[in-house]
Amino acid sequence: MEYAALAARFGTPLYVYDLDRVDAARRDLIEALPPGTELYYAVKANPHPELVRALRTGAGQPCRVEISSTGELDVIRQAGYSGADVLYTGPGKTDAEISAALAAGVRTFSVESPGDLTAVGARAAALGITAHCLLRVNSASASASTSIRMTGTPSQFGFDSETLPEVLPGLRDVPGAELAGLHFYPLSNARDEDSLIAEFRHTIGLAADLSARLDLPLRLLDIGGGFAAPYAVPGHRPRYEKLRTELEHTLDRDLPGWRDGAPRIAFESGRHLVGDAGTLLTRVVNVKVSRGRKYVIADAGINTLGGMSGLGRLLPVAVEAEADGERERASLVGPLCTPGDILGRDIQLPTLDRDDLVTIPNVGAYGPTASLLMFLGRPAPTEVVVRGDEVLSVSRLVHTREQSDPA
Structure with missing residues (x-):
């Protein structure tokens, strides 16, 4: 499945889950x-x-x-x-x-x-x-x-x-x-x-x-x-x-x-059965330098990939980009109004610019539902399920506030 085409069709941040990989993981583990x-x-x-x-x-x-x-x-x-x-x-x-x-x-x-x-x-x-x-x-x-x-x-x-x-x-x-x-x-x-x-x-x-x-x-x-x-x-x-x-x-x-x-x-x-089935697609929205340090700001943050929200099991991520050539040290951060919105601090990244598409592999486990989905009220990422080249479903988690009668 072509990630760039999916990102263009469904936007970012976008999770892509491949059921062929789920099938393979189940088969291999049961055989073991x-x-x-x-x-x-x-x-x-x-x-x-x-x-x-x-x-x-x-x-x-x-x-x-x-x-x-x-x-x-x-x-x-x-x-x-x-x-x-x-x-x-x-x-x-x-x-x-x-x-x-x-x-x-x-x-x-x-x-x-x-x-x-x-x-x-x-x-x-x-x-x-x-x-x-x-x-x-x-x-x-x-x-x-x-x-x-x-x-x-x-x-x-x-x-x-x-x-x-x-x-x-x-x-x-x-x-x-x-x-x-x-x-x-x-x-x-x-x-x-x-x-x-x-x-x-x-x-x-x-x-x-x-x-x-x-x-x-x-x-x-x-x-x-x-x-x-x-x-x-x-x-x-x-x-x-x-x-x-x-x-x-x-x-x-x-x-x-x-x-x-x-x-x-x-x-x-859990993770062994679905981890390698998931890929997160995120797009760069800004690049800046502060006191000699470079920050690549993406549209996915800890509200999208939270690593179980603060347990320290995520850093550092490793990413790939469409033009994945020369690399440099930078921090990959999200769009949230908190200094804690960091996906990777001072890590090796491709040289990235605004609108570049970045992929984070092996995130089929502990993705959206292990993240700070509601923080700042940003929409949840879209989740696409594929098998081969066929898109089977497109969905997004939606949170609503239930009203109760105070009486």
Whole structure:
């Protein structure tokens, strides 16, 4: 697909999502996992309904979905998923959203604390049904020393593994809730395959130990993700050549019934499945020099590509331009009235002028919905979904203010 033609047709800032790349990422990851295991798509990575639908349909094994809000619940229903396909997660589930999820047919929840389990059970019992609950575990130790750590420290996420024996008696007989297994998510965006394998081995061993030592039901074991993808820089998502064999050996040793579904084994992925499917097109609106430093001002800023709005996971981006020749050091900034609107500080950029088109690759995950969309009231970027040379959909997120009767 010709980016310049799309930018001329739909304007900028513009996200372009390629479903052929989504298909390829799903196929490659499923082939890298042990046969018979399940893969959940973390909808938070990109909740665009067309991408979510693509992960359900098409050739090969469909993904299930992991969600943590009623907004994501609406998205996955638009994409054709049923409640039976859902794992509902998150540390702060409200009564209203638990009820909405149950009413939509969701029956599997990851719970993070005794209070969370009690809340899910109470809403299920009120509806006369049973919620199947996975206990999310915050392991006291970890294997991988790199990547984004999601375990091993005090956290709002999960039951601390060392205190689980103390609280477990009070979790076994919560009305409306049935313990069904364990959920782990120890790291995100693993730096290399060996780190990923080591973390999964650690998780599987801990799950087997907890299940045996505490007599915990283990019908479903979700061992999380950590599958990597480049973000806003050139590069390719990794291929995992050893993962399948190494995990099969570990599962055979620690959980020998897994091949017969006892337990079912699940993984999660967000960025790896959709990251390389997305490209952001932005146009230069001004170039200036201030006290010897050059600033290239684009029509896309942190309201368009926010990198989860301040978590420090974005800088620096790497861009390409139509005339991508000689390069210079400059800062790529957005159009917002804040000094924090920086996409790349003092980075290598092509020599750019007003109206030049710039492309930022590998932004199919954590794009518009992870950005400061409402800041300054600027329109959200247009999002175009393509397959090959065909444009399948064109959309833009629109926010409206709902009025309530003060009485």
